[in-house]
Each structure stands twice: as C-alpha cells, then as structure tokens.
Amino acid sequence: MALTRRARFAYMLVLPSLLLLTMLNLFPLAQGTIASLQRQNMTRPNPYEFVGLAHYAEALFSEGSFWSSLLKTCIWTIGSVSGAYVLGLALALLLNLDIRGRNLFRALFLVPWVIPDVVTALVWKWLYNDEYGVINFLLRQLHVINSPVHWLSDLNLAMPSVILAQIWKLYPLMTVVLLAALQNVPKELHEAASLDGARPWQRFFYVTLPLIRTTSVSITLLTGIWTFQSFDLVYLLTGGGPADATQILPTFIYQKAFFTLDLGYASALGLLMLLIILAISSLYLFVSRPSRVQA
Amino acid sequence: MSETAVAATPTFSFSTSRVFSKNLTWLLIYVVLLAAIAIVLFPVFWMVSSSLKPGPEMFARNMTMLPVHLTFENYVKVWTETKFATFFLNSFKVAGISTVLALIVAMYAAYAMARINFPGKNVFGMVLLVTQMFPHILFVIPLFMIIKTLHLFDTHYALIIAYVAYSLPFSIWMMKGFFEAIPLELEDAAAVDGATPLGTFHRIILPLSGPGIAAVTMYNFIRAWNEFLFALVFLQSSDLFTLPLGLASFQEEYSFRWDLLMAGASSISLPVLIVFLVMNRFIVQGLLGGAVKG
Numbered sequence A: 001m002a003l004t005r006r007a008r009f010a011y012m013l014v015l016p017s018l019l020l021l022t023m024l025n026l027f028p029l030a031q032g033t034i035a036s037l038q039r040q041n042m043t044r045p046n047p048y049e050f051v052g053l054a055h056y057a058e059a060l061f062s063e064g065s066f067w068s069s070l071l072k073t074c075i076w077t078i079g080s081v082s083g084a085y086v087l088g089l090a091l092a093l094l095l096n097l098d099i100r101g102r103n104l105f106r107a108l109f110l111v112p113w114v115i116p117d118v119v120t121a122l123v124w125k126w127l128y129n130d131e132y133g134v135i136n137f138l139l140r141q142l143h144v145i146n147s148p149v150h151w152l153s154d155l156n157l158a159m160p161s162v163i164l165a166q167i168w169k170l171y172p173l174m175t176v177v178l179l180a181a182l183q184n185v186p187k188e189l190h191e192a193a194s195l196d197g198a199r200p201w202q203r204f205f206y207v208t209l210p211l212i213r214t215t216s217v218s219i220t221l222l223t224g225i226w227t228f229q230s231f232d233l234v235y236l237l238t239g240g241g242p243a244d245a246t247q248i249l250p251t252f253i254y255q256k257a258f259f260t261l262d263l264g265y266a267s268a269l270g271l272l273m274l275l276i277i278l279a280i281s282s283l284y285l286f287v288s289r290p291s292r293v294q295a
Numbered sequence B: 001m002s003e004t005a006v007a008a009t010p011t012f013s014f015s016t017s018r019v020f021s022k023n024l025t026w027l028l029i030y031v032v033l034l035a036a037i038a039i040v041l042f043p044v045f046w047m048v049s050s051s052l053k054p055g056p057e058m059f060a061r062n063m064t065m066l067p068v069h070l071t072f073e074n075y076v077k078v079w080t081e082t083k084f085a086t087f088f089l090n091s092f093k094v095a096g097i098s099t100v101l102a103l104i105v106a107m108y109a110a111y112a113m114a115r116i117n118f119p120g121k122n123v124f125g126m127v128l129l130v131t132q133m134f135p136h137i138l139f140v141i142p143l144f145m146i147i148k149t150l151h152l153f154d155t156h157y158a159l160i161i162a163y164v165a166y167s168l169p170f171s172i173w174m175m176k177g178f179f180e181a182i183p184l185e186l187e188d189a190a191a192v193d194g195a196t197p198l199g200t201f202h203r204i205i206l207p208l209s210g211p212g213i214a215a216v217t218m219y220n221f222i223r224a225w226n227e228f229l230f231a232l233v234f235l236q237s238s239d240l241f242t243l244p245l246g247l248a249s250f251q252e253e254y255s256f257r258w259d260l261l262m263a264g265a266s267s268i269s270l271p272v273l274i275v276f277l278v279m280n281r282f283i284v285q286g287l288l289g290g291a292v293k294g
Helices: A005-036 A054-062 A065-096 A102-114 A117-128 A134-141 A158-183 A187-195 A200-211 A213-228 A232-237 A249-258 A263-294 B003-008 B012-051 B073-081 B084-115 B121-133 B136-149 B156-180 B184-192 B197-208 B210-226 B229-234 B243-253 B258-292
Strands: A038-040 A048-050
Touching: A005 A038, A005 A263, A005 B084, A005 B121, A005 B136, A005 B156, A005 B197, A038 A263, A054 A263, A065 A102, A065 A158, A065 A213, A065 A249, A065 A263, A065 B012, A102 A158, A102 B012, A102 B258, A117 A134, A117 A158, A117 A232, A117 B012, A117 B243, A117 B258, A158 A213, A158 A232, A158 B012, A187 A200, A200 A213, A213 A263, A232 A249, A249 A263, A249 B136, A263 B121, A263 B136, B012 B258, B073 B084, B073 B258, B084 B121, B084 B156, B084 B197, B084 B210, B084 B243, B084 B258, B121 B156, B136 B156, B136 B229, B156 B210, B156 B229, B184 B197, B197 B210, B210 B258, B229 B243, B243 B258
Parallel strands: none
Antiparallel strands: A038 A048
C-alpha cells in the first residue's frame, strides 16, 4: 500500500510516543499477565513455575480477602465520588450565580486539588490525631464528645474518615468542571421555565440537571476510575487497617507484592482490577451514549 | 429599580421589602461562599499555622488557631537538620527532566493527531485513552521486575522513565486540543512559501502554542512533583528519595514531631501552590480543554 507523504510524516511524528507507550504500557501489561500465571518464588529451585489460572481461582473462589477488598474498594469509591459530586455541584451552583470575584473564589476552591497526596494524608492525620488533633479539640470545646474519638483506628470510623479526606481531594475538580458546564446552560431556558411557573427546585431538576448530564457522567466516571485505583491516601492514613477495615484493592495488592513478595498472585489481582475498571467504563460509556446523541 | 417608580406604586412597602430581601439573599450567598472557603481551606490553614508554632504550643491543652509565639524554627530544623534539601533537589531533577522529555515527545504526536489524517489514527487515539485508565498499582509490579532486570532499581532513571510514560497520553490529548484551535490558513500560507512540514510546525505552530505548552508543562510537573507510589517502589536509598517519599519516611522517623512534619508539608506544598495561583487560568483552561472533552 502506497502511503502518502503526509501520512508517512505523521507516522514519523507519532513513532517516538508509540514506542514509549508500547515499551512502558503494553510490554509491562504482557509481563504482568505472564507473571500472573506463574508462582514467583525466588527461594525455590524453579522460581517461575507455571501455575495456569491457579491465582485467579484462588482469588475468586478460595481466598475471601479479594471479595472483601473489592467490597471496601466499592464503598470507598462510591462514597468519595458521590460525596465529592454533591459538594462540587453545590459549590458550582453557588459560583454560577452572578457573583463578583468568581475567578478568585474558583481558584481558592481548587487549592486542595494541587496539594500533594502525601501532604493531604499527613495533614488529615494531624487533624484526626486522637490527643492533639484539632477536630477532637473542637468537638470537646463544643461538648459534643467527652473522650477523644479514634478517627483512624476505630473499626467503624476509619473508612468514613479516609473517605472524607478523599472528598476533600476530589471535589475541586468537580466544581471547576461542573461550573463550566453550568455556564453553558442558556439563561433563556431558565427564564422560560420561570415564566411557565417552575419553582427553583423544579428548574434545577428539570432544566439544569439534564443539561449537565453528559458532563456529570464523564467527570464521575473519570474520578471514579482514579479513586478505584488510588493508593496514596489510604496507604498513608491507615495502611489498610485497623484489622483490614480500609484494606482496598490497591493497598491489598501492594501488600501482597512487596511484603508477602507474592508477585504472581499480586499481578493476578491487578489484572482482575483492570478488568473491573474496563467493565465499569464500557458500561458507563454505553449508558451515557443516548444523551450524547440528543445533544 | 428606581426609587420614584417604587414610590409611585401603591405596593410601596411590599417592593422595598422585596429589594431588601433581595439584598439579604446576596449577603447570604456571600456568607455561605466565605464559610465554604473557610471550611475547605481549614486543613491548609492548620498545616501552615501548626508549622509556625513552637513545639510546646502545638501540644498545649488550650489550642490556639494562630501561633501565639510565631517561629520559623521548625522550617530551619527541617531544612538544615534533615535530608529535606536533598529530597527537594531530587524532586526538582526528576520532575523537571521527565516533564521536558514528555513535552518533546508528546508535542510531535499531538501535532500529527491534530492535523493529519493517517491510517491507524483512531486506534492510536484509543490506545491513548485506554492506557490512561490502567491502574498504576497493576503497572508498578511488572515495571518493578523490568527495572530490576535492567539494573535500574534504586536510580532516578527508573522514576524518570515511569513519569514520562504516564504523562504522555494526557499530554498528547491536551496539546492536540490546543493545536486544533490554531487556524489552518497559517500553515497553508507557510506551505505556499515553501516551508517544510516540520519547519512549519517549529516556526509557526509552536510559537503560537505558548499557553497550551505552559498548561501541559505545569500539569506534568505538578503530577511528577506529587507522585508517591512509583517512588515508593523504585527507590531504596534515602539519598535518592523525592519529597513525597522523603516526607512519608519522616512520618516513621519523627512520628511525634508534628511541628517538623507540618513544616515539611508546607515546604512541599508552597512551590506547587505558587505555580498554581500564578498559572491558575491556564490550568483551568487546560483541564477543561483536555481532560474533559477527551
């Protein structure tokens, strides 16, 4: 097939990126897949013993930790993303009013987004500190509590506490993106709806929400995928504890790979996670398709 | 609404109360906004405030929101008595080099994606989208094996390679959007004047893409500056640690020295915050143009 000069030029431009992506994404993916079929154990005579789908079977059917981790990952993801969406939308609606200094407010609301994860984790750990933490201090001043609350080491409170920190991290992006979508909603639609006697909440549910649906779907999908695979905050805040109460898949995989040194099993878990992510994304894209046709 | 018009109408008192309640609503909106900012920025405020308190004040029974005796002692300690300065240089080196490399590689691909219709373009676009979804925790395991085989474990090369790879897809998407916004006529004119395709790109397109390049650079730099997982897995000697890893390691070393930890945390955040507040406009534009449209 004779390629045009223009197309050959394009390949030349794309080639370096393609090579890097192949070497650093597709090759590791293949390597990970192979590793997931092996029992990697450097102390044995045959360190790369082929075990077929044994790791997958173990994760899915015999070892309960995979399912409990998956459940916790779902709670963590859904909790953080829905919390961040509600907060982000509320702030975006406020900023969408005709206020002065909108850009300044938007910049200030974005600050948590640029704070490094490690800093976020440390700062929240300090806020949550049992004895010297400011949250316990304020609650005691207000006579809400008498004895310090163990935010991160209590079995029932650990998950909500890490979710709150993640919401703080996620809402800024939601605010910026939803604000941009809100500003594209034509004012005339609201005016027409008010003339027809629609109350503010009716205008919100029947005019605003449907018009920002596509944006909402794509931003919740994106942040959902990020949160589902995010490692830093939970690892640094609780390390998956107490008693695995916050053991989400990424921290579980990390533990299997770099503490138990079970690289094969950890790779299998990672691939299962990738499959889940791909399934959710395709489902989401499929669900969101009709509205895109309308728009 | 003019006052005379209001006065002329019989519903005088009703109208003023409406004007009044309208102003009250606006006042309420600003109060809510300011309260929201105060709550949301409180963790950042608390970090800075804690870092400026002398040790005893931090662990006092009666906490104060602002330091009573303001001190920079914690900063001095962190920067001179720990390896913090080394971490800072390491981070700067790794984030800087990987950002520049990613930018150079990505801009050519982005130009091809923006301007040329070549067979396989859609497949390449799909690859870019899908690789962005790959969980880092899945990649870190095989990359760790590869890096060990290549004897790059515990070197900065390992990190630079990983950061370039992971900022490529997003950079290409973002710059593609910026290039598409440049009018085609400029390139046609250059071609008529006899410029080569590559020359056109270098001399016409690149100089016009300043804001786009700034946004991508910013974004990648911040991402590399903040990255934790790869650094955690690929590095072992504390002399090579980047800031996030270094700070996390302090947590074990100085577990009760929250004054030092907060000074370290503030020191890491400050450069990112300054860059962000200066470049805020570009970053928001880039986010809206690249991340969400794609």
